[in-house]
Amino acid sequence: MQGEKAPNKLKVLMSSYAICAALLLLSIDLGGRLLTQYAPQVLSLSPFKAANRSWVWWNVRDFNELKSAPDIVLLGSSLMMAPLHGGDAAHLNLPQNVAFHHHSQLLEDLLKEKFGRTYRTFAFALGGEMVSDAYVIAHTLLKDDRKPKVIIYGIAPRDFMDSALPSASSTEIFKYMDRVGDLSEIDKESAGSPWEQGEKRLSKVSFTYRHRPDFLYVQHRWAKELFRKLLGYEELDQVRSPLHVRKQAFLELPEDFGPTSLFVTPPPVIAEPYKANLEEYKFRYRKLNLKQFNSQLAFLERLLAMAEDDDTRVVIINMPLTTDNVALMPAGFYQSYLEQVNGIVKKHQALFLDLNDPTLFPQKYFTDSVHLNGRGGQHFFEVLADRLKQDQQTAAVIEKAGNTK
Amino acid sequence: MLFNSFKYALFLPIVFALFWLCPQKWRVWILLIASYVFYMSWRPVFILLIIGLTLVNYYLGFAIHKSGKRKKHWLALAVVLNLGTLAYFKYAYFLTETVSQCLKPAGLPQLSLPFEIILPLGISFFVFEFIHYVVDVYRGSEPIKSLSAFALFASFFPTQIAGPIKRFQDFIPQFLAPAQLSVAIFDSAISLILLGLFKKVLIADNLSFFVQGGFSQPHLFSGLDLWIFAYAFAFQIYFDFSGYTDIARGSANLFGYKVPINFNLPYLACNISDFWRRWHISLSTWLRDYLFIPLGGSRVSKWLNYRNLIITMTLGGLWHGAAMHYLLWGLYQGVLLVAHKEFQNVKAKISWLKNAIDSKAGKIASVILTFHVVCIGWVFFRAETNALALSMIGRMLTFTPATELALGQAPGPLKTLAMVLPTINFPLIYPAIFLLLPVLAIAHVAMGWLNTTTIIERTPKTAKVIWCCAMMFLVIVFSPDKSPRFIYFQF
Incomplete structure (x- = not known):
């Protein structure tokens, strides 16, 4: 009797089209997994084909086009991004296109002046970059024949504790780098809630779930093609919408920038305008999340340990901030941040430069409470080049890294 | 959750x-x-x-x-x-x-x-x-x-x-x-849940990003652009709420329980009274039974009946949220219902008008007019303040051109149309949005049609398997990472 019941139950289950559909989807998913493993050329999936072109997408794209490893890599958030673009715009007196400008001409020229050699820099200075993001960039890209001799990493307290951030893996940079490389070794540290960890596991198991951005890209390509054919409208990759409209959308949407979305212009002759943004930072600093802070410190330690193993000299810069901004931080936090970062840097024999000095960077060098303006950017790299030259160990590495041609 | x-x-x-x-x-x-x-x-x-x-x-x-x-x-x-x-x-x-x-x-x-x-x-x-x-x-x-x-x-x-x-x-x-649970009940429940998720994550969520852009900066856009935002919101709220209802009904069906329908092709309504018989049915019938009728309903003098309609709809508007723009939206619905009643009286007296409206062309025109009148109402509903809503509606009704600053971004043919909208490149939905809006109008009918189980029952099993699998795939692939909450959660 029991022998007869089992097939009947199976028959009943298989008579459900919803169950059959789920099984069909599982088979397609499995097929996708097998194809990516054994015949990846059939699907030709690539993380470089993305529906949304975030700043990190533009950086990775250009980094991959480099013929050899850069001598110096710059890492940091918008606090590094501002002097990078603003400094070069001031130095060259030319507007800098943020989508394509990924090196510091100013630093290269200053180092040439000081060391008598030529250098190639590459900057992964990206808005909102947390320490975990800097680590995943280094872990994924700065390896094998792409290892630089020196990493200059500009940090600030916000990179360790941002109440606007649910978890390390929720940033645009992390999500994109997760497509580019294998970040499974830091799954536990990067995911926030158990749900997020569950989603991560699902993306490991399911081909469909993991490759959602690829399918999104295909939808974009097809839709654009259809749009072209229907309206004869060609320039669909350009972004023309006003930035403030797009900023509103980016609160909910992934970043997307076209090739001419943002230019940083040379500073005006008169004083540069100052924009108050303390409210934003009040929100960012409103609650000291010790778990997040410790986790980001651990990522800094991982980055330094990796560089130590690779024989890469790391220079950690405490980026300049206005005194108003530092005053917003929870009591005792800034001092503790400085001490803990300093301790880790010392442990891994890197160089720590504290440039957060109001006498060195007074308010005239800032465009708001955290970002340097064009002249501030220029001044920042001048100070940095001096300090690099002053530190014997770093100077020796830089000396060796440059090209005599 | x-x-x-x-x-x-x-x-x-x-x-x-x-x-x-x-x-x-x-x-x-x-x-x-x-x-x-x-x-x-x-x-x-x-x-x-x-x-x-x-x-x-x-x-x-x-x-x-x-x-x-x-x-x-x-x-x-x-x-x-x-x-x-x-x-x-x-x-x-x-x-x-x-x-x-x-x-x-x-x-x-x-x-x-x-x-x-x-x-x-x-x-x-x-x-x-x-x-x-x-x-x-x-x-x-x-x-x-x-x-x-x-x-x-x-x-x-x-x-x-x-x-x-x-x-x-x-x-x-x-x-x-x-x-009782049977394979048929299970299948129809899963289909409803998938259909609801499809409406919510694929259509409503993607439209919400688009709508947000327009309603947050309406002064940048032309009257024509603002009409498109209003259409987009009309479909967003419909697909969001009816999607939610489908998931709710499907989830209840999984336990063998039936939950009443809440929508019946509302944008095919031929007048505002008809719209309220098709939109959020469980609320409109509640308002009728526990507010409108206790106030006296329609079995009173004409003016008292109109008063009752206006009070019911205004309070219904306020039920949606504690803000003046919801109150104004409710009042607008009440005034529309009164205007419709008055028009019915006029129509009954003029035979050529009655014939024209009852003709096929008249009915189509009524559906289009009702949809647009409803869309104007949605501007009150969605805009954060009444002042913003009134300014938007003013621009929509006068087809105000976009500001020079915004238009400066647009290429030639779009400048002529004074439209800024097609130049906005939002990552998820664009450029499909302009292809999507007309499709949505058709989908609105199709979704209602799909909700009737007889059509699903008559479909061959293989087709149902493929349809269901495609829905599962689309929901997994195109769900935005940060899905906005269901609009009606806030009420």
């Missing part, structure tokens, strides 16, 4: 398995516990509110039923308690602010609440269900004897947060009878 979340994708199968694996006598309790867990997943403390109101209404139901002459007093107490709770949580800020605004010109001190009030999820829905219960018991219905069944009626997780607003006479007998 959102229906379109990973949490719900785990929660629902667990409850489903427990429900069907356990004996019949435990099932109401399993659903009740699951419903309380579902409610507590947001802010656990509010479980006390739902349990408290359940107990109060349960015992007041008996008090109303048993007392003879004093039953009116018990009913009044029940209504005051329910509405008082709703008013405290939902309207305290609004009332304080409104009174403050009134006191301001007289130079009197401004009022402010000394504490923070958080609006519990779904309160507008379960309070309306409690009021329906006590009023119907007052009108002669038998009160519910089983406390667990009554508690589940109010807290049933598929309908807990955003309805449909249920009627206990339809719902309680389903709990008390042994639940």
Whole structure:
């Protein structure tokens, strides 16, 4: 009797089209997994084909086009991004296109002046970059024949504790780098809630779930093609919408920038305008999340340990901030941040430069409470080049890294 | 816990398995516990509110039923308690602010609440269900004897947060009878859930990003652009709310329970009265039975009838949210209903007008006109303030061109049309949005059509498998990472 019941139950289950559909989807998913493993050329999936072109997408794209490893890599958030673009715009007196400008001409020229050699820099200075993001960039890209001799990493307290951030893996940079490389070794540290960890596991198991951005890209390509054919409208990759409209959308949407979305212009002759943004930072600093802070410190330690193993000299810069901004931080936090970062840097024999000095960077060098303006950017790299030259160990590495041609 | 979340994708199968694996006598309790867990997943403390109101209404139901002459007093107490709770949580800020605004010109001190009030999820829905219960018991219905069944009626997780607003006479007998599950019920439940997710995550969520851009900076866009934003919001709110209802109905079906439909092709309504028979049906029938009729309904003089319509719709508007723009939206609906009644009177007297409107072309024109009138209403609903709504509507009706600054970004042909919109490149939806809007109008009909099970039943199994698999695939692939909440969750 029991022998007869089992097939009947199976028959009943298989008579459900919803169950059959789920099984069909599982088979397609499995097929996708097998194809990516054994015949990846059939699907030709690539993380470089993305529906949304975030700043990190533009950086990775250009980094991959480099013929050899850069001598110096710059890492940091918008606090590094501002002097990078603003400094070069001031130095060259030319507007800098943020989508394509990924090196510091100013630093290269200053180092040439000081060391008598030529250098190639590459900057992964990206808005909102947390320490975990800097680590995943280094872990994924700065390896094998792409290892630089020196990493200059500009940090600030916000990179360790941002109440606007649910978890390390929720940033645009992390999500994109997760497509580019294998970040499974830091799954536990990067995911926030158990749900997020569950989603991560699902993306490991399911081909469909993991490759959602690829399918999104295909939808974009097809839709654009259809749009072209229907309206004869060609320039669909350009972004023309006003930035403030797009900023509103980016609160909910992934970043997307076209090739001419943002230019940083040379500073005006008169004083540069100052924009108050303390409210934003009040929100960012409103609650000291010790778990997040410790986790980001651990990522800094991982980055330094990796560089130590690779024989890469790391220079950690405490980026300049206005005194108003530092005053917003929870009591005792800034001092503790400085001490803990300093301790880790010392442990891994890197160089720590504290440039957060109001006498060195007074308010005239800032465009708001955290970002340097064009002249501030220029001044920042001048100070940095001096300090690099002053530190014997770093100077020796830089000396060796440059090209005599 | 959102229906379109990973949490719900785990929660629902667990409850489903427990429900069907356990004996019949435990099932109401399993659903009740699951419903309380579902409610507590947001802010656990509010479980006390739902349990408290359940107990109060349960015992007041008996008090109303048993007392003879004093039953009116018990009913009044029940209504005051329910509405008082709703008013405290939902309207305290609004009332304080409104009174403050009134006191301001007289130079009197401004009022402010000394504490923070958080609006519990779904309160507008379960309070309306409690009021329906006590009023119907007052009108002669038998009160519910089983406390667990009554508690589940109010807290049933598929309908807990955003309805449909249920009627206990339809719902309680389903709990008390042994639940049945068949492959056909299971399949139709899964189809409904998938259809709902498809509407929510693929259409409504993607439209929401687009709509947000327009409603946050309307001054940048031309009148033509703003019409497109209004159309987009009309479809966003429809697909969001009807998607939610489909998931709710599908989830309830998985336990063998039927929840009433809430939408019946609303944008095919040929007048505003017809629209309200098709849109949020459970709310409009509630307003009719527990507000409009007690006010006197239509069996009164013409002007009293109009007054009743305006009061009902204005309060219905305010039910959606404690803000002046919802009140204005409700008032607008009331005025439209009155205008429609007046027009009906005029139409009845002029035969050529009647013939023209009743012709095929007349009906199509009526549908188009009704849709546009509804879209204007949605601007009041969606805009954050009345001033913004009125300015948007002004630009829409006069087809104001876009500002030079915004137009400067547009290429030649679009400049001629004075449209800024096609130049906005939003990552997820663009450029499909312009292809999507006309498709949505058709999809609106198609979705309603798909909701009728006879069509699904007649389809060959292979086609159903492929359709279902495609829906699963699309929902997985195109769900935005940060899905906005269902619009009706805030009410």
